[in-house]
Amino acid sequence: xxxxxxxxxxxxxxxxxxxxxxxxxxxxLPKAVPERLARAVRDEWGAMLIRGWNEAGxxxxxxxxxxxxxxxxxxxxxxxxxxxxxxVKVWQALASALEMVPGRKVILSxxxxxxxxxxxxxxxxxxxxxxxxxxxxxxxxxAGAIDDSVAVVMVTETDYRTGRxxxxxxxxxxxxxxxxxxxxxxxxxxxxFPVELARDGADFAVGCTYKYLNSGPGGPAFIYVAPRHQxxxxxxxxxxxxxxxxxxxxxxxxxxxxxxRMRVGTPPIxxxxxxxxxxxxxxxxxxxxxxxxxxxxxxxxxxxxxxxCADLALATPRDHxxxxxxxxxRHPEGYAIMQALIAxxxxxxxxxxxxxxxxxxxxxxxxxxxxxxxxxLAEIMRGxxxxxxxxxxxxxxx
Amino acid sequence: xxxxxxxxxxxxxxxxxxxxxxxxxxxxLPKAVPERLARAVRDEWGAMLIRGWNEAGxxxxxxxxxxxxxxxxxxxxxxxxxxxxxxVKVWQALASALEMVPGRKVILSxxxxxxxxxxxxxxxxxxxxxxxxxxxxxxxxxAGAIDDSVAVVMVTETDYRTGRxxxxxxxxxxxxxxxxxxxxxxxxxxxxFPVELARDGADFAVGCTYKYLNSGPGGPAFIYVAPRHQxxxxxxxxxxxxxxxxxxxxxxxxxxxxxxRMRVGTPPIxxxxxxxxxxxxxxxxxxxxxxxxxxxxxxxxxxxxxxxCADLALATPRDHxxxxxxxxxRHPEGYAIMQALIAxxxxxxxxxxxxxxxxxxxxxxxxxxxxxxxxxLAEIMRGxxxxxxxxxxxxxxx
Numbered sequence: 001x002x003x004x005x006x007x008x009x010x011x012x013x014x015x016x017x018x019x020x021x022x023x024x025x026x027x028x029l030p031k032a033v034p035e036r037l038a039r040a041v042r043d044e045w046g047a048m049l050i051r052g053w054n055e056a057g058x059x060x061x062x063x064x065x066x067x068x069x070x071x072x073x074x075x076x077x078x079x080x081x082x083x084x085x086x087x088v089k090v091w092q093a094l095a096s097a098l099e100m101v102p103g104r105k106v107i108l109s110x111x112x113x114x115x116x117x118x119x120x121x122x123x124x125x126x127x128x129x130x131x132x133x134x135x136x137x138x139x140x141x142x143a144g145a146i147d148d149s150v151a152v153v154m155v156t157e158t159d160y161r162t163g164r165x166x167x168x169x170x171x172x173x174x175x176x177x178x179x180x181x182x183x184x185x186x187x188x189x190x191x192x193f194p195v196e197l198a199r200d201g202a203d204f205a206v207g208c209t210y211k212y213l214n215s216g217p218g219g220p221a222f223i224y225v226a227p228r229h230q231x232x233x234x235x236x237x238x239x240x241x242x243x244x245x246x247x248x249x250x251x252x253x254x255x256x257x258x259x260x261r262m263r264v265g266t267p268p269i270x271x272x273x274x275x276x277x278x279x280x281x282x283x284x285x286x287x288x289x290x291x292x293x294x295x296x297x298x299x300x301x302x303x304x305x306x307x308x309c310a311d312l313a314l315a316t317p318r319d320h321x322x323x324x325x326x327x328x329x330r331h332p333e334g335y336a337i338m339q340a341l342i343a344x345x346x347x348x349x350x351x352x353x354x355x356x357x358x359x360x361x362x363x364x365x366x367x368x369x370x371x372x373x374x375x376x377l378a379e380i381m382r383g384x385x386x387x388x389x390x391x392x393x394x395x396x397x398x
Numbered sequence: 399x400x401x402x403x404x405x406x407x408x409x410x411x412x413x414x415x416x417x418x419x420x421x422x423x424x425x426x427l428p429k430a431v432p433e434r435l436a437r438a439v440r441d442e443w444g445a446m447l448i449r450g451w452n453e454a455g456x457x458x459x460x461x462x463x464x465x466x467x468x469x470x471x472x473x474x475x476x477x478x479x480x481x482x483x484x485x486v487k488v489w490q491a492l493a494s495a496l497e498m499v500p501g502r503k504v505i506l507s508x509x510x511x512x513x514x515x516x517x518x519x520x521x522x523x524x525x526x527x528x529x530x531x532x533x534x535x536x537x538x539x540x541a542g543a544i545d546d547s548v549a550v551v552m553v554t555e556t557d558y559r560t561g562r563x564x565x566x567x568x569x570x571x572x573x574x575x576x577x578x579x580x581x582x583x584x585x586x587x588x589x590x591f592p593v594e595l596a597r598d599g600a601d602f603a604v605g606c607t608y609k610y611l612n613s614g615p616g617g618p619a620f621i622y623v624a625p626r627h628q629x630x631x632x633x634x635x636x637x638x639x640x641x642x643x644x645x646x647x648x649x650x651x652x653x654x655x656x657x658x659r660m661r662v663g664t665p666p667i668x669x670x671x672x673x674x675x676x677x678x679x680x681x682x683x684x685x686x687x688x689x690x691x692x693x694x695x696x697x698x699x700x701x702x703x704x705x706x707c708a709d710l711a712l713a714t715p716r717d718h719x720x721x722x723x724x725x726x727x728r729h730p731e732g733y734a735i736m737q738a739l740i741a742x743x744x745x746x747x748x749x750x751x752x753x754x755x756x757x758x759x760x761x762x763x764x765x766x767x768x769x770x771x772x773x774x775l776a777e778i779m780r781g782x783x784x785x786x787x788x789x790x791x792x793x794x795x796x
Contacts, residue, residue, distance in 0.1 A: 013444050022448045029444035037439060037668070038432060045614050046411050046427035049745060050420045053795035058615055085663025087637030088486060095525060111649060116638035116663070119651035123636030127493060127525065136649065210664070216443050217456055217667035238521030239485030240514035247795060249750060251509060251534065253517035265483025265514070266608065269615035270435070271666055347447060352647060397451035397645060 003289035005362040011281050012214075012364040019369045019376075021348045024160075024188060024326045024359025027214030027278070036277035040270055052269070061272045062241075062263055066222060068279045069213070072287065073186060073205070074196035075224050081259045082275070083267055086187060086208040086221040088237070090120045090154070092262060093204035093223060095236035097152045097181045098128070100229065104151035104180070105131045112139040112159040117185055121154060139164065143171060146178045153180050157195075158188035158324030161355045163316040165324045169200035176201065187211060190222075192325035192361065193294065194287035197224055204229070212325065212361060215275035223262045230258045239264035281363060293362035294325045297370050301327050301358065304374030309381040315355060326359045335394070336386035337377075343391070346376045401687035403760040409679050410612075410762040417767045417774075419746045422558075422586060422724045422757030425612030425676070434675035438668055450667070459670045460639075460661055464620060466677045467611070470685065471584060471603070472594035473622050479657045480673070481665055484585060484606040484619040486635070488518045488552070490660060491602035491621060493634035495550045495579045496526070498627065502549035502578070503529045510537040510557040515583055519552060537562065541569060544576045551578050555593075556586035556722030559753045561714040563722045567598035574599065585609060588620075590723035590759065591692065592685035595622055602627070610723065610759055613673035621660045628656045637662035679761060691760035692723045695768050699725050699756065702772030707779040713753060724757045733792070734784035735775075741789070744774045 013029045014020060020028055044056040053059050066080035073080070083089075094107060105128075107121045118136065125132035137145045139159065146153060153175045158165050168184055175182045184205040189195050191212030197205055205224035209215035225233050235255055240246045241263035244254040255261040298316075305312055312329040331337055331354060338350040348358040358373070380386060411427045412418060418426055442454040451457050464478035471478070481487075492505060503526075505519045516534065523530035535543045537557065544551060551573045556563050566582055573580045582603040587593050589610030595603055603622035607613035623631050633653055638644045639661035642652040653659040696714075703710055710727040729735055729752060736748040746756040756771070778784060 013440075015445050015447070018447070020447060026443075026448045026450075028447055029439065034436060034439050034444075038436060041427065041432050041435060041614070041672075042411075045424075046432075047413050049413070049416070049418060049426055050424045050747060051740070051745075052424075052615060054793040059795050084482065084486065085637065085666075087639075087663035088482065088635065091635055114638075115641075115647050115649060118649055119636045119638055119641060122651050123632075123634050126632070127634045128527075208664070216439070217450060218664045218669075219666075221663070234521075234524070236521050236525045237486065237489055238517045239483065240512075240517055241485075243513075243517060247750070249513050251513060251516055253520050265485035265619070266606070266616045268483075268617075268666060268669055270672060271616075271669055274439075274668060342449075347449075349448060352645070395452040397457050 003284065003286045005293060005366065008281055008285065008363045009366065014364060017345045019346045019373050021346065021358040021360065021365065021373060023214070023361050024211055024357065025349050026210055026217055027212060028364060030214050030278045030281050032277040032280050033216065033274050037270060037274050040273035058267065058269050061269065061276070062267045063260060065272060065276055065279065066259065069190065069209070069222050072282060073190050073224070074194065074198055076198050076227050078258055079227055080222050080224045081262050082220045082222050082272060083263055084221050086206060087116050087120050089206040089221045089223045090117050090183070090185065091124055092235065092237050093183045093206050094121055094124050094152060094154060096233040097183055097204050099234055100232060101151035101179065101181055104149055105133060106149045107134045107152045107154055108142065108145055108150045109134065109136050109154045110139040110142050111136055112164065113154070113156045114160050114185065114187060117154060117156060139166070143174050146175055146180055148178060150178065150180045152183055154183040154185070156185035156187060158192065160188060161315070161351045161357070162328050163323045163326040165322055172201040188324050188326065193291045202226060209275050213275070214278040214281065215271070219275050220268055220271050225259055225262060233261070235261045237264045241265060241267065290362060294360050295320055297360040297362060297365055297367070298325070298327050300367060300370045301360070301374060304371070305329065305377060308374060308378035311381060325361060326357055328358070329356045330354045331356065333386050336391040337380060339391035340380045340385045341377060344376050346373045401682065401684045403691055403764065406679055406683065406761045407764065412762060415743045417744045417771050419744065419756040419758065419763065419771060421612070421759050422609055422755065423747050424608055424615055425610060426762060428612050428676045428679050430675040430678050431614065431672050435668060435672050438671035456665065456667050459667065459674070460665045461658060463670055463674055463677065464657065467588065467607070467620050470680060471588050471622070472592065472596055474596050474625055476656055477625055478620050478622045479660050480618045480620050480670060481661055482619050484604060485514050485518050487604040487619045487621045488515050488583065489522060490633065490635050491581045491604050492519055492522050492550060492552060494631040495581055495602050497632055498630060499549035499577065499579055502547055503531060504547045505532045505550045505552055506540065506543055506548045507532065507534050507552045508537040508540050509534055510562065511552070511554045512558050512583065512585060515552060515554060537564065541572050544573055544578055546577060548576065548578045550581055552581040552583070554583035554585060556590065558586060559713070559749045559755070560726050561721045561724040563720055570599040586722050586724065591689045600624060607673050611673070612676040612679065613669070617673050618666055618669050623657055623660060631659070633659045635662045639663060639665065688760060692758050693718055695758040695760060695763055695765070696723070696725050698765060698768045699758070699772060702769070703727065703775060706772060706776035709779060723759060724755055726756070727754045728752045729754065731784045734789040735778060737789035738778045738783045739775060742774050744771045
């Protein structure tokens with residue numbers, strides 16, 4: 001039975017009159033979240049108090065929910081754990097991976113990576129000191145740049161600006177051939193299309209949940225460590241929750257079993273409760289159906305905008321295999337155009353210097369939404385509506 | 399006007415019949431939290447969607463709330479920022495502090511420190527490699543062990559087991575005299591008694607908010623960097639939120655101004671909303687009044703238990719200056735005694751091998767509660783109630 005996307009759409013609480021094409025930045029509110037969160041607050045924290053750690057299963061949430069996320073990214077059970085932010089998880093993955101390739105000191109990444117990943121890698125190599133370096137090449141040059149100085153290849157599968165997608169299985173193959181490990185950032189992949197970490201030979205992977213997994217602003221991140229690496233990966237952020245026996249309160253650290261060692265501090269229970277409820281949306285969703293429907297929506301948008309807005313230059317590859325679940329256009333007045341769109345209820349976002357981004361997911365976007373979005377954008381372009389001064393005021397967060 | 403603690407007690411949602419003496423582990427639910435959190439979910443995330451980052455002030459929450467916490471710990475405005483977990487914040491503080499004392503490679507701590515702090519320090523020195531070391535001495539030996547190999551002294555002010563308290567001003571004075579920096583863990587201090595970071599010469603401080611600040615399970619942590627150090631402290635976890643201009647999406651990292659550079663990833667908005675509401679309890683609370691009332695409750699408990707339970711050995715110093723806001727007793731059957739207490743509605747907790755811990759705060763505990771707690775404990779001790787097998791079953795989380 002094919003996935004019923006009218007049914008999943010009904011699971012979201014979308015404001016009247018809004019077409020939300022920014023789930024690639026922050027997913028909308030699943031209807032199940034408010035009540036689940038209220039229960040976690042009143043019936044668990046409020047009523048159970050400290051006993052919630054045992055009675056409400058708080059302590060197991062990072063790995064229990066990790067297994068729910070694992071199913072969506074083709075990961076083995078027991079290989080994903082939740083916690084912290086994506087930036088912290090990138091640091092953890094890089095620090096562990098670097099130590100597993102002795103004699104090499106280079107992290108290789110690309111200029112299409114999300115800047116925070118590059119900042120984190122830069123911070124890590126500065127901490128490690130002499131000889132350690134971050135090398136950054138153009139996205140299309142990554143595979144060719146993996147030489148025998150490279151310990152770790154760190155790439156974000158989907159470019160946050162253009163939506164261009166790396167061939168991760170191929171990168172993993174080449175990295176392994178050259179003796180390097182791969183850290184795979186799934187920020188714009190998890191929940192956006194089928195990901196097959198186990199099949200494609202991933203070593204480490206990290207991701208966030210507040211985009212296509214709809215966990216809410218600043219929701220918990222996740223980390224994946226391939227089962228073959230888990231026993232050998234030293235958790236460089238060795239907090240008590242990653243200890244083999246946190247409640248023994250030993251003075252010495254002993255890494256926990258398997259993926260548990262990648263836990264750091266006390267888990268964020270309220271945020272995990274919101275995420276847990278948000279993941280219910282995925283029951284009954286087939287990832288192949290999701291991909292087919294997402295591509296159909298994207299193609300409809302590309303064709304519609306192409307026909308009606310000659311001034312907008314497509315920044316996303318047309319080849320299905322070479323893109324994720326977002327479509328981007330370039331225009332020198334991109335910021336003001338996006339403000340005009342948002343003022344008319346079509347929400348996408350802008351990335352400097354000239355990118356208009358639109359995220360697509362059939363979970364809550366349908367063909368009618370896309371048609372209306374195209375129409376609204378066409379009106380703005382036809383009337384040069386973006387010229388109005390109110391659309392040129394800059395907010396702190398773009 | 400003295401603080402009205404009957405009024406603060408009315409601000410908490412405490413289960414009927416429960417006397418909660420475990421706020422040193424997880425604070426109870428402030429009544430303002432459920433509604434504030436529901437608003438953040440429905441009216442901010444749900445209705446504003448991505449626009450919440452600007453319209454609801456999400457982006458400023460870590461520093462705005464940091465300033466609210468700063469007031470409670472005697473810190474300068476603009477010197478505290480929220481985010482991550484305490485373990486991650488310990489790592490950040492240590493990594494930055496170590497680099498600021500060139501030529502020295504030792505972190506000095508004590509065996510009374512919370513194990514996660516020691517684990518994190520151990521993880522950091524292993525990452526840094528040759529020559530870096532964590533040295534651990536008995537709590538009373540810390541001051542004398544600060545020699546010219548020590549770069550950073552890391553102590554938790556209040557011992558999580560016994561409630562013994564370090565003289566932080568004195569430790570800071572000696573550390574500075576010897577050319578070292580001090581990282582001060584306020585886990586059992588913030589909200590427990592007056593802390594004067596600025597007055598007492600703190601360099602770095604870290605803490606959590608889910609204990610005496612009542613932000614809920616796994617609530618956000620904080621970090622303090624003294625204004626004199628801020629421009630020089632390199633953020634070793636250099637995530638995008640600590641960048642000077644996160645939304646410029648530059649490829650190169652430039653640390654943000656002041657304490658902002660200690661931000662790492664996307665802030666946990668729902669958890670911050672809960673914390674923000676929980677901090678309302680502190681409006682009108684005088685920290686000196688809090689301390690006096692806390693000590694009176696502790697003394698009442700010590701005297702009552704001392705008179706009625708000869709088998710329980712006080713583990714907490716009697717000297718007011720030498721203790722925090724918890725009272726601990728030792729007994730070989732401590733675990734079972736605590737289970738029997740909890741079964742009778744008096745909630746404290748147990749720490750291996752033999753410690754019964756009781757946290758006191760006049761925010762929601764009064765003299766009648768303490769009298770009832772003493773009475774209940776006395777009954778259990780008189781009747782050897784702990785012998786019953788049901789009190790010997792071990793839960794995962796103690």
